[in-house]
Amino acid sequence: MRIVLGVEYDGTDFLGWQRLDRGRTVQGVLEQALSFVAAQPVAVTCAGRTDAGVHGRCNVVHFEPPVERADRSWLLGTNSRLPDDVCVRWIQRLPGDFHARFSARARRYRYTLLNRPVRPALDARYVAWLREPLDAQRMQAAARHLLGEHDFSAFRTVACQAPNPVRTVHALSVQREGDYINFDIQANAFLHHMVRNIVGSLLLVGQGVQAPEWLGELLRGRDRTVAGPTAPSQGLTFIAPLYPAQWQLPAEVTGADLQP
Incomplete structure (x- = not known):
């Protein structure tokens, strides 16, 4: 037991x-x-x-x-x-x-960014902040290139100890709610700094510095040095792992469609 x-x-x-x-x-x-x-x-x-x-x-x-x-x-x-x-x-x-x-068969993270000219006060511990305007629709278009099974070497830290850089991203959405932008991602597993590095690259797309197709190029190139910077840690929350229904755990950590 x-x-x-x-x-x-x-x-x-x-x-x-x-x-x-x-x-x-x-x-x-x-x-x-x-x-x-x-x-x-x-x-x-x-x-x-x-x-x-x-x-x-x-x-x-x-x-x-x-x-x-x-x-x-x-x-x-x-x-x-x-x-x-x-x-x-x-x-x-x-x-x-x-x-x-x-x-666990999957894991979910949310990265929250405050996108307005003035820095946060109440939420300073839990959100990242960027004053430059961001286009969430452009970032969502770019995010689609990361769905599925890929080698995510371009999005992991050089200190990552995982022997295999291949991961499967089940879902990745970029949604604006007023001044806040939420990046929600679910995958079977994550590499070290993978979520924060993905967000850092998406921000370059949102600022108009890179085209949405650039995310696909990064994946294929597998070169961390040409990807975006690592986004600050305070905006990231590990929402939950997901387990098959057989374990009868609380709903927030159960994915009914996950295979044992």
Whole structure:
């Protein structure tokens, strides 16, 4: 039996998800809180590791409980020991063959950009900002070139450790809502900085610097040095991983049409 948690966090003041020898991380504070409830060390595995400054709406983790506690104790006890910028939203028990990372069949991210002459105040921790006008329709036209299975070498950081750069993008939309532009992307998995690098390249299209067809050229060229800059981290939120319906997890992390 494994315990599965849905975890929400504001990534602004963290050095990312992954536990480090020094510095504040989401995994670090979560494991400390769980270990307090268990009265012994607890290690967690997550669906997706986020970078410094990136937020999580519902990252999914699992762990094997070293002691028996009621679900209410795990949930309330852990939240009582977590800082204000992290919380466990829900808890569920699943068989031991469930894996937060490997059982996921897709992952969803949203990048939010404030596009107006004046910088943000209330939303400064959660949106990126660009004062120059952007054409969302041009960016949407460019985004279509990234759909499907491709080698995304042009959109990953040089520090990316993934052995295979091929990923499948299921959906990518660019929608303006007033002064805000949302970039929503779903794929089977992501490379390091892939979403932020895609957004950085789309912004050049939105500014009229590049044509929409340029995104297709970048894919085929596989050269990171000629793509757009990496977009700032604060605009990015890991919305959730998606799992097949067989696991009977909450609706926000379940894709009914995903194959086991």
